[in-house]
Amino acid sequence: MADLLSVAKLAGVSRATAARAFSSPDLVRPATRERVLNAAQQLAFRPNKIAQQLRSQATQMIGVMVPSLDNPVFAEQLQAMEVAARAAGYSLIVTTSEYSPSREGDIVEEMLRQRVDGLVLTVAEADNSAVLVKLSLETTPCLLVYNPPGNSGFPSIGVDNRAASADATRHLITLGHERIGMVAGPLLQSDRARQRFDGYCHAMDEAGLIAHPLVEMARHTQADLKSLTPALQGPDALSAVVCTNDLLAISLMGELQRAGFNVPSDLSVMGFDGIALGKHLYPSLCTIEQPRADIGRTAVHTLLAMIRGEECTPDPLPHALRKGESVGTPTSRKSTLSTS
Amino acid sequence: MADLLSVAKLAGVSRATAARAFSSPDLVRPATRERVLNAAQQLAFRPNKIAQQLRSQATQMIGVMVPSLDNPVFAEQLQAMEVAARAAGYSLIVTTSEYSPSREGDIVEEMLRQRVDGLVLTVAEADNSAVLVKLSLETTPCLLVYNPPGNSGFPSIGVDNRAASADATRHLITLGHERIGMVAGPLLQSDRARQRFDGYCHAMDEAGLIAHPLVEMARHTQADLKSLTPALQGPDALSAVVCTNDLLAISLMGELQRAGFNVPSDLSVMGFDGIALGKHLYPSLCTIEQPRADIGRTAVHTLLAMIRGEECTPDPLPHALRKGESVGTPTSRKSTLSTS
């Protein structure tokens, strides 16, 4: 409501002096400063960020786009980003794309119009992304999260999906599993999912095992048992699966148990992401833990560095294997049960 | 980069005409409009929202504050809000308070400086909230979500927590449970939790059963079995519990099962919130479903109405009982097992 001018008037000084009383208090005589501060108090003056932003050509705002907040992976990352951003005096504009390219385009355009100081994006496909091509022509700093760097030309924060997925697979192999499958959402729609499949194949190969064809679920984060059951029957029935994300793994465990399968004795289930909830389930979810909070924090700090004009080529963050009760050693009775 | 002035120059018109070519195209001769649009194209002109906001004294931005995005309840609500807001041409500034009053204060102050058109808040305590007192002196429209309206004076979107909790309890009673407890986070710290306890007591009373003292967990969203075990032993052992939120219920189920208890045969566990994941667990979580997406959408639409200057006194939204495998009929063998 009250602007600097009214404060200045009430204090009997010019706008310039009033402004200085706030931004560089030592440039103004103590007595004057006092008067200005008093006037501001009386008028309930509240600095107008819009005006400051226009004047300073900087908004202290970061535009964030994630696919969906219904997936805790993104929500938890965002939580960390918000804390880190606020600590640095920045605010977040948060948007969700649902992986829709047209929505991605609209959102980014909108944020550029808002003159955000930088962007943190998670896109469906970092390569061949229309929105990234567009952004490469702009000067606004932009950072990818979770997306593999690929050839998009943008710095990226996240784990090495291929290596992580290979580690997950090796964990199962080490326990004695040989018939291991991978369960994913439809069409391996995200670049991450593809890398994770890659890592799985690699680890299988390396151990002299044959990688099974991908088991595709109709939805990205919800398992339907029907797509999987064929692979659970017969002499070659799988004894373990790696899922491309935790939600998929958790819902798969639920479906399996509901159908009378035991996890892990009939089928070991491994997740990927490391959402917090997985630890508290029974059986607890064995998964690859992406350092989600660290990813969020690092994303913010890296972007701030880019905004300051520094060159950034962040390294992949370390993933970790989180052991859990959803994975066990292969049992022989399995084949009996799974054919029932 | 390029501003309207440069576009105007290139098109050989005044700023005013250039502006009109965008905001009211029919006020400008087609040929002229064409020239302006071409010039804009060439210069990659992108309207500056900051300037528009300063001029129009409206930001088309909504400030959102939730306790934490680590809890899917808030994340899922936010997801719906974002979609609704974007559809209406609004953006969201998202912040998390961790229920800290000082953080709440800072955040709101910051958003007011940013001149958001309205606020959607979920606070720890709607009554006695410093930040709400402050806001009641401001003109910025403000709406509470999940917080019971109480005497804060602000409109509120959410379910009737007391009634919903009573319904949850009655569901257990109908199934034959008599020794029903309630499990909550520390100190009944949120106003919602208190109402839910109220509803529980009411339903127990109504059925002629004695409400047990609240079982308090050390953390708001994570159960530790030790606090509960005393209540699970002896002849008066509980046969069912209602948890004040789903995360608590899910982790409690995990702990119980890990300790050798069976859910629901040893203890029926009921949640509250209805987060999406609960459906896919095994046993699936029986819970009170708050219409989270609807809450988010309604919050946005109600706030927009308030911004337009309409008076709003939203009704509570309907909750629903979501049946699930985590709740069953009481069994007699329970007491045997629970004392083991």
Next chain:
DNA sequence: CCAACAAATGAGATCGATCTCATTATTTCA
């Protein structure tokens, strides 16, 4: 007590879009 210098303050422009009001260009109809 005044010159020389430093400290404090003010006037005015600026950021980019848009609104009002005045002015000029174009129609329309007698």
Next chain:
DNA sequence: TGAAATAATGAGATCGATCTCATTTGTTGG
């Protein structure tokens, strides 16, 4: 064709804070 009407455009102010540069006030030393 000319007057009255309407359509199209431009000049300048405005939103609120801040920066530059000029000016005034205050301080120090000779």
